[in-house]
Amino acid sequence: MGKKDEGKGGFQLKVPKGTKDWDGKDMVIREKIFGTIANVFKRHGAVTIDTPVFELKEILSGKYGEDSKLIYDLADQGGELCSLRYDLTVPFARWLAMNSSVQSIKRYHIAKVYRRDQPAMTKGRMREFYQCDFDIAGQYDPMLPDAEILRIACEIFDDLGWNGRYTIKINHRKILDGIFSVCGVPQDKLRTISSAVDKLDKLPWEEVKKEMVVDKGLDEEVADKIGKYVVRKGGRELLADLKADDTLFSNESAKLGLENMELLFNYLESFGVLNHISFDMSLARGLDYYTGVIYEVVTEGSAPKASSAGAAKAKKEGKPKNDDEDRSNDPSVGVGSIAAGGRYDELVGMFSGKQNVPCVGISFGVERIFSITKSRMEADASAKAVRTNEVDVYVMAFGGKGFDGLLPQRMAVAKRLWDAGVKAEFSWKVKPKLPQQFKAAETNGVPFAIILGEEELKAGQAKFKEMGLPDGHPEKDGVPISMENLEKEVKEKIAKSQSSAVETIAAKTETLSL
């Protein structure tokens, strides 16, 4: 399809930079991903909220630091100044601040957000893109909602058919703060040193250290102390090591973070998802508003070549998978993570003096999940072709000389099928030829045809044909079906074929669930 064209009147016929039309099979795959994700959210009792695409400009200002320059403003056409939303978290916090009667909620929101960034479309970096957010607001016993969010992330990737090919890196802001404190980082350098640490997934320690010491003026001794902590990754054994570290554990912030983390490990074990977790002390996350546990989901497929070897090595050593592979070909911040989030207990309070609601949430990067899912589907020869529509039955007619097309009869059959809730189509030609009708059905992958003929109709019958049967199959040319019980017979045949398809899929665990 030609995506750029000279329109009438001399202007370019195109969509704005960094945006795209979604159509065809891509749209179907994307809808299935959305459906899978929403289904998991609902399984955990979530409700959805829809906020406007634009907010008052002042609601967004002061929330995104340097990235505020990427916010799209609406033109001043008189009246309020507004901006397109930059994410779904700030509008949610604004909603919580406005609805003070809501003291707790699990909400999800799947919608487009807008960033005037330099687009890299093939990497899924766009100016208009979807986010799928799930957040839990409310006061609960520690780490229980946090654990459920990580469980939800695992269910989503399992339901998407990723077969365990993902790792959740977790860390805790209070542990990081404790480390910086006991190592001797001055208070005014906390955030800048934290963002240097966050680069450890792309740069070796030596370079990060150089940034700390040379660019940011940290004592080399302090940097070396930090280095001993933040390069560590692991599971429960790392947690035990850190708790045994008297210097660290005597720090109030670190102690609280480590105790939180231990609770979280226990809960994740109860939920059966601990095997997907990597406690990664280099994870710091960019946004300022996180106050507790933070996490990022990464996948082998989202990293460049070297990743498989690294993952295999980690697997061999029996440790949780980690994500320290070379990503130098993929330098954009956060491009490797397919979901991310954390606890933010103070954001709602930024909007309202009246109430503050603790929150924890996760955001799924759908464009990235889409790209990976699509390439895996293309690589999987056993996966079924994606159909763009869902029609079950194509109603056809055929006849010899003097054939009038049987249009009223085809319409009447389609009407009966629609009344019975069956998805059906017929040719919008008065006298269609049989090959044309077959071609139309085949193009859309319609699984069944009902073929009307004058002789059969006189006998109260039609022909029911399963499309695509091999030559020599006894039902290749179709089987008679009674016109009287048409709806019932058709629905039974569709249900039968669908249940056998489900069995086939269930028997092949490697098949993508799409």
Place this chain on the structure above:
Amino acid sequence: MGKKDEGKGGFQLKVPKGTKDWDGKDMVIREKIFGTIANVFKRHGAVTIDTPVFELKEILSGKYGEDSKLIYDLADQGGELCSLRYDLTVPFARWLAMNSSVQSIKRYHIAKVYRRDQPAMTKGRMREFYQCDFDIAGQYDPMLPDAEILRIACEIFDDLGWNGRYTIKINHRKILDGIFSVCGVPQDKLRTISSAVDKLDKLPWEEVKKEMVVDKGLDEEVADKIGKYVVRKGGRELLADLKADDTLFSNESAKLGLENMELLFNYLESFGVLNHISFDMSLARGLDYYTGVIYEVVTEGSAPKASSAGAAKAKKEGKPKNDDEDRSNDPSVGVGSIAAGGRYDELVGMFSGKQNVPCVGISFGVERIFSITKSRMEADASAKAVRTNEVDVYVMAFGGKGFDGLLPQRMAVAKRLWDAGVKAEFSWKVKPKLPQQFKAAETNGVPFAIILGEEELKAGQAKFKEMGLPDGHPEKDGVPISMENLEKEVKEKIAKSQSSAVETIAAKTETLSL
């Protein structure tokens, strides 16, 4: 909920004018309406396309006449000039012009559009609002796609449980053009006289005539001739009358329109929906780009008081319902219609010299459908309460002195249910009290509870309780359930209760299908 609030920093904590947050039961009802509508579209083989929320400014310009002043522009922050979409039709035509390999498609699109209009929120007139569009593009035999669109409209209102309480007014631009021509309207007054005629659903003929003669300078004789035609409404008998009118039928345009209309009546009869149709010669529709059949769906509930009497009268007389009731309390253009559309064969050609694709479509006004559906639900005492979440099972625990909350056990049961695809929740408290747990389940209308106790667990059992059973019911206090086959037993009990609920609903045809 307080929707206006003073935010921190002195700014108003609110959404922009003419927009709103959707949450709670309203959101659930709206989602069900969207689901119902999309389901009907898919039943007819439609696919969906998603276009960006903003388009290049020049794509939208010159498409909406006077209303162009209502378009929202993005600020000029460097780069392309863009505007928020005003409807879904122009982006679809732009997409067709860009994708010249697509010669035919049935597409639906449910998305927000933007108009800087003076909002009237309670009437469903907003600055950000949803449209549900369905369009058929392609060259087919006359009136077949047109008939299917009207059939789709009927299926949607039937599936929404409106029980026939709607009427589709239809007319044809070529018939109108023929009438204006034979009555002697000068070529340069065609559109302005047409838009005067369109006001007949709100004003009596005398006032419309005055506008034509006094304001628009039409000969009174010409106006009187027009008047004889455009006040007429009816069905097949009106069509027969017009075909017998030699003056009119000798006009090429009118002849084509009337022949089209006769085909359409035949097809609508085959589709079993002719009873919902009113051939209304005053229907003209505002937009310039229509070239064939045009239609508007109206409902009793969308008009003020006088409507019921009028509809009852029409029913009594055995004629199709019409919509000539007094709407003086509701003067906004188009506010009475809940869906509208028509054939537009030349819009795609406005974007591309290369190809022109004939189209016919319909747009459903979801905010209006929402308001009416909601008020009908509230009036229907037999309708079930709307739940905001979909959780099936609340996992609880209870115990006597020294009760430790059974948290790991509750988590393990929740995990097993989630693994089996069951929607489940439990309290995020380490030691919750039983009444708190019941209250949480009842607040969300969760239908079932599993109650864990130490004694029962030792015996390999738990208690399964259907919520809300009346006092004295033998299962009021729950029944034992085996821990071993928990998932299977729970799923069977849920399925059983759902199928009996479906029977109850099916037995009461008056119940809304929501």
